[in-house]
Amino acid sequence: MIDSEQLEANPKLYLFLPLYYTLWADFILTSTEIKTMEELIGELEWLKEEEKQYLKSYLDPNKKINPKELKKWESIISEAQKEGQHKNLTSLGKELVKIHGNGQSEDLSEDTINKLRETEAKLGLVHNEVNYIFQQGHRTITGEQKAEPLFDPKKLTALLDGSQADLIKKVKDIIGDESFKYPDTGDVARQREQVLQLCKILAKEGLGSWAFPKEYGGKDDMRGYFTIMETLSYHDLSMVIKFGVQFGLWGMSVFFLGTEKHHQKYLKAIGTLQIPGCFAMTETNHGSNVKGLETTATYNHQKQTITINTPHILACKEYIGNAAVHGQMATVFAKLIIDGTDYGVNTFVVPIRNEKGETLEGVTIEDNGKKMGLNGVDNGKIWFNQVVIPKENMLDKYASINEKGEFESPITSDNKRFFTMLGTLVGGRIGIPRSALSAAKSGLTIAIRHSDKRRQFGPKGGEEVPILNYRMHQRRLLPPLATAYGLHFALQYLTERFLNRSKEDAQEIEALAAGLKAYTTWFTTATLQECREAVGGKGYLAENRIPDLKNDTEIYTTFEGDNTVLMQLVAKNRLSEFRQEFNEMDFFTVVNYLADRAKTSLTEKNPIIVRKTDDEHLLDFEFHKSAFEYREEAILSSAAQRLKKLIEGGMDTFDATNVSGHHLVNVGKAYIERIVLEQFQQQVETTDDEPVKNILRKLAQLFALFTIERNRGWYLEQGYMEGVKTKSIRKMVNQLSWELRQDAVALTDAFDIPENCLAAEIAKRVS
Amino acid sequence: MIDSEQLEANPKLYLFLPLYYTLWADFILTSTEIKTMEELIGELEWLKEEEKQYLKSYLDPNKKINPKELKKWESIISEAQKEGQHKNLTSLGKELVKIHGNGQSEDLSEDTINKLRETEAKLGLVHNEVNYIFQQGHRTITGEQKAEPLFDPKKLTALLDGSQADLIKKVKDIIGDESFKYPDTGDVARQREQVLQLCKILAKEGLGSWAFPKEYGGKDDMRGYFTIMETLSYHDLSMVIKFGVQFGLWGMSVFFLGTEKHHQKYLKAIGTLQIPGCFAMTETNHGSNVKGLETTATYNHQKQTITINTPHILACKEYIGNAAVHGQMATVFAKLIIDGTDYGVNTFVVPIRNEKGETLEGVTIEDNGKKMGLNGVDNGKIWFNQVVIPKENMLDKYASINEKGEFESPITSDNKRFFTMLGTLVGGRIGIPRSALSAAKSGLTIAIRHSDKRRQFGPKGGEEVPILNYRMHQRRLLPPLATAYGLHFALQYLTERFLNRSKEDAQEIEALAAGLKAYTTWFTTATLQECREAVGGKGYLAENRIPDLKNDTEIYTTFEGDNTVLMQLVAKNRLSEFRQEFNEMDFFTVVNYLADRAKTSLTEKNPIIVRKTDDEHLLDFEFHKSAFEYREEAILSSAAQRLKKLIEGGMDTFDATNVSGHHLVNVGKAYIERIVLEQFQQQVETTDDEPVKNILRKLAQLFALFTIERNRGWYLEQGYMEGVKTKSIRKMVNQLSWELRQDAVALTDAFDIPENCLAAEIAKRVS
Structure with a gap:
């Protein structure tokens, strides 16, 4: 177009260049657009017939334009745009005529300009948009937004942390240290060991026993325990859940469901992670409906023992954290049977592994295997085959067996007792x-x-x-x-x-x-x-x-x-x-x-x-x-x-x-x-x-x-x-x-x- | 309650047993409930004062009832329930009086019965529920639902498969076979190799080249290609995506963007997985906004070569499948520069590794590492440092460089050309x-x-x-x-x-x-x-x-x-x-x-x-x-x-x-x-x-x-x-x-x- 004789002969044709460029560069020419342009050309009486033909020839979608030519159009138009901020293609075309036409822009009638503007509108080439096609540095409201806070984040942190700020800092100092590494994922066994080691560090720092009474090495601070869980959760979540299993579930079940004798015997060792343990409630056949648990704990008055048993294969404990590898003991939820009468679900401390990590007799454990996540926690299934434990292993805060071998409880109803017990564990x-x-x-x-x-x-x-x-x-x-x-x-x-x-x-x-x-x-x-x-x-x-x-x-x-x-x-x-x-x-x-x-x-x-x-x-x-x-x-x-x-x-x-x-x-x-x-x-x-x-x-x-x-x-x-x-x-x-x-x-x-x-x-x- | 003298003396008190049992077993006694019961007791004039006191004593929430006693109540009531389907506790109480009272149930006035019924209602113990507290075999509409299809699934399968049934069967025979194993996850390197092997089996079965023309070993069947993707997706999805990268992205880009000479040279080897390849479009800095790609392809007319270059570190190709390990060639999207003019994004076949798997000179590849999923696909980043390829490696269906070293294209606008090229790849x-x-x-x-x-x-x-x-x-x-x-x-x-x-x-x-x-x-x-x-x-x-x-x-x-x-x-x-x-x-x-x-x-x-x-x-x-x-x-x-x-x-x-x-x-x-x-x-x-x-x-x-x-x-x-x-x-x-x-x-x-x-x-x- 720009090298053509027509343009040389009549520089007023430059008026069309921005319009044509835009149509060629950004549009697929539709019949409507072609028609609209043809109408415009037809209406401009000052165009000679050969100029009209020439302009129309560029409306043929099959016309070959050299891409290089198109780029040349662009650079010429861009030059013109620098001369002033033109907000529409017509005004820009006028500028081109001014530059290339030696004063011919004066000849452009108002009617011509209006006709071009109308055509622009019909083609949907609206408003300011044009302003940016041919120049750099288009600024927008969207582009201007950036981070510019109106408040001091440190003050908000202090508000969020509240009375727990010191403890939060203590925990962050531990987990925020470069040496506190994320466990490697991929190899499940390695990951589990690394997570155990992290939990041992936390126990050593006293975080595990935080909620326990002071006489068992704790701080008697349940509020702090939640703060610890929350803060640890900025780090590896397998570690958090393993921590929760050990100190929250296993530890708290002994603490809340057991009595003095259990506290003395276990709490310190739990808080220091000397005895890794499990919380064995859920069964394969009873997940949400825990009331329906089937594991039995049968009391033998003569021997003063209780026998834990899994009645059938799908009544095994499942998804139990710490079970697959590390757990040595477990709080087991089972229906207590005395003289053939079922006294509902109660809890019992049952050893499952010795200190060497060997599974004890009567206990069968299966690894739950790879999971979607939390692979640092060793979940497993546990079956009990007539495992005998001493009577005192019953966690007897809410129910006990008296000297005469009779069931006693301050809560008469099995149902209410069970939900009261679960209620104490609501901390989870x-x-x-x-x-x-x-x-x-x-x-x-x-x-x-x-x-x-x-x-x-x-x-x-x-x-x-x-x-x-x-x-x-x-x-x-x-x-x-x-x-x-x-x-x-x-x-x-x-x-x-x-x-x-x-x-x-x-x-x-x-x-x-x-x-x-x-x-x-x-x-x-x-x-x-x-x-x-x-x-x-x-x-x-x-x-x-x-x-x-x-x-x-x-x-x-x-x-x-x-x-x-x-x-x-x-x-x-x-x-x-x-x-x-x-x-x-x-x-x-x-x-x-x-x-x-x-x-x-x-x-x-x-x-x-x-x-x-x-x-x-x-x-x-x-x-x-x-x-x-x-x-x-x-x-x-x-x-x-x-x-x-x-x-x-x-x-x-x-x-x-x-x-x-x-x-x-x-x-x-x-x-x-x-x-x-x-x-x-x-x-x-x-x-x-x-x-x-x-x-x-x-x-x-x-x-x-x-x-x-x-x-x-x-x-x-x-x-x-x-x-x-x-x-x-x-x-x-x-x-x-x-x-x-x-x-x-x-x-x-x-x-x-x-x-x-x-x-x-x-x-x-x-x- | 049931052993007491009061009951012996006045068996009519059995009337209260179901109500009391329900309150004790299922409720926490609230002051409202206590009040409601006390009112009832007060209103029944036939009760003697000591009987009233006795009944009221069971409304004390602190009263200790032996759990065994509660169980005995339950079994006595259950026995009574067997005698007839009682739909409320009062009717059940009446039955108990009948059983235990030697004809005393005749003495219960209608007024008494009504008062008990009212109390039941006030306590919210409504309707049929009672029917099931004391008996087994409660059937419900909810419980009755089960799988009982009203149609023949095989006919529906035939409808879903339509004209593609044979091909679907062929693919299912391959992937449905026991020998077609899921890759092991965990070890990324092993998984990637196993997925490659699966893709090789699929290629051997002719599935890889299915969409390619017959002369290059294909079936010329694009419909079938989609059917294959869909059916393979019942199996391992890393395999599907690797398959898609090789045959869909790498293969189709050569097929759709290249011309005869490229087809002859590459298609067969791509379809048989002899040349594993990549589709290198996305860059780190340009993911969704592909139009903004920065990699350059600079033409040298004298040497008839094109030089591929990554202008800065964040302009590298990223997430490229097959890049990290297996790919030997890549379709690279880059801006073509001729004589300093930018002709927009075009595509080029660029070798990146030799057959031994060694990265070629000028090419730097980094593994994208472990991902959330699809770890069988080896995604990576690629940087090109002035890598020289022959001119004919330009995929020239939509644009080419002519003998004179000029850019030619049937589509004048860079923008339109780019989107036309992308449009051909819409199959993805x-x-x-x-x-x-x-x-x-x-x-x-x-x-x-x-x-x-x-x-x-x-x-x-x-x-x-x-x-x-x-x-x-x-x-x-x-x-x-x-x-x-x-x-x-x-x-x-x-x-x-x-x-x-x-x-x-x-x-x-x-x-x-x-x-x-x-x-x-x-x-x-x-x-x-x-x-x-x-x-x-x-x-x-x-x-x-x-x-x-x-x-x-x-x-x-x-x-x-x-x-x-x-x-x-x-x-x-x-x-x-x-x-x-x-x-x-x-x-x-x-x-x-x-x-x-x-x-x-x-x-x-x-x-x-x-x-x-x-x-x-x-x-x-x-x-x-x-x-x-x-x-x-x-x-x-x-x-x-x-x-x-x-x-x-x-x-x-x-x-x-x-x-x-x-x-x-x-x-x-x-x-x-x-x-x-x-x-x-x-x-x-x-x-x-x-x-x-x-x-x-x-x-x-x-x-x-x-x-x-x-x-x-x-x-x-x-x-x-x-x-x-x-x-x-x-x-x-x-x-x-x-x-x-x-x-x-x-x-x-x-x-x-x-x-x-x-x-x-x-x-x-x-x-």
């Missing part, structure tokens, strides 16, 4: 979610740091943009970051409630622990999934640690109780709480009362509120609180109503509960979400440092709105919000995520995870 | 989702078989129930099973469209492939996650294969294009499709037209339909189709409107696209969901065998309603449905899942996955 359901949350924090730190640096795509003629500047990417990572903060405070609350529990609120706290365990571990699984995808191929490489974080925590949703089962338990507890709250009424009255109340508040809902979408309202803590509370209450009373209706209609309770299964899980979730929000808001309100308070407020708002958005189907169904409001909420979630982008890296810095624990290449900082 | 985006779907099918087969057998929990006094009988569990597994069927048909459709593509519909098919790749791989990730959790601890053990399925497919959402990026590309394509469809109008006119149309159809929505909830309507294909189409169209036009509004408001296009990122992803999803539904329904309509047709119809209904339920927030926001309708849809999803439970195992049988490929202990069948 606090340690696990706190560990899970640490893993999620590690994943978020790795993913957010990488996304802050990693650049991909960008505006035409501009630099590539950090991927954390993309709204989609912010949506993936920032609501989980906000939720992680909320869960941190909720788990602190759970811990305090647990430490200060009384007989009265024990059941409520058990439900809270079960619910938060389920909610947090599901959150961790989902968050690490987002982190993996958000960092793409890098997230698939072992060197970036996300694979191990994912695979190690994958089973958290199952152990210490399958999440779906737990959430249904939580719901059942809520239903009965309900009943107790209104203790003047019977069950159905309560249900009816609440059903009515729900209806009233529904009809009473202010028609202005359901459509209210101003920012102030959307960001208001009170609005969030009401929305969460309303959901919790409404969903609970509707579950009650539904069960009532089904049962009254003649359905079996078991069937009715099954039919309502999905509903019940949502009852549990709504309850937990309300708790998390409440704790989050309370934390904001009690924070003094303004910048920290501000950032926490924004996180709490994001958590609240993101959660409402996720449940928007429900809110809309209920008429609690209208579409105009849920749409505004979605926009606000995007907006808050966008605003938090500048604080995101600092918010992960505030987790204060030791650099060598993070252990991800992509998260490394040049120091 | 068909092979990958088909492979992903096979993995999901394996996971579903394992999880559903296990859930059909595994029993956990049950009604009081009844057997434990298979976990697949629980509604929550059905909800987890059956909608994904239905979706898997839908995706099967959609991927068949995509394959046919691809095989019959023309220049006109090439872009549409590229978008379809990108969208189905993203949708299917996300589906697989989510489904395998459900499968893992659904089978609990068993799903965590390597022996049950779910861990490998999960970890191997985890990267599918990233490779062949990050899913989020792909979905946005799909959306952009849909927006422009839009424009072409209405080719009389310009872009804005189209947008306005559609916005108006959307508004109209919204207001025109029949107010009866938005609240219609009868079964016939909910299950109606037409309803589903309209709902999906409406969503697709409305979401697309609202995205267009939004972009328009933002850009017209002065926002940069790049920023506007960023702001709309989330919206655009939903545009892509809605489009794909409509396609899947359409293909699913069409399959139902063209199926002859009645039972198969019926089961497919039910699956299509479940897929449709489950998808609508997932998007219910959107439908409610739009006013397309009201809450009463979305609630009914949720119930119908539960109902369909419940109904399909009996067919679930057979529906996985119909996938016809060879038993030794499944390779999961928990899925084993006793033959």
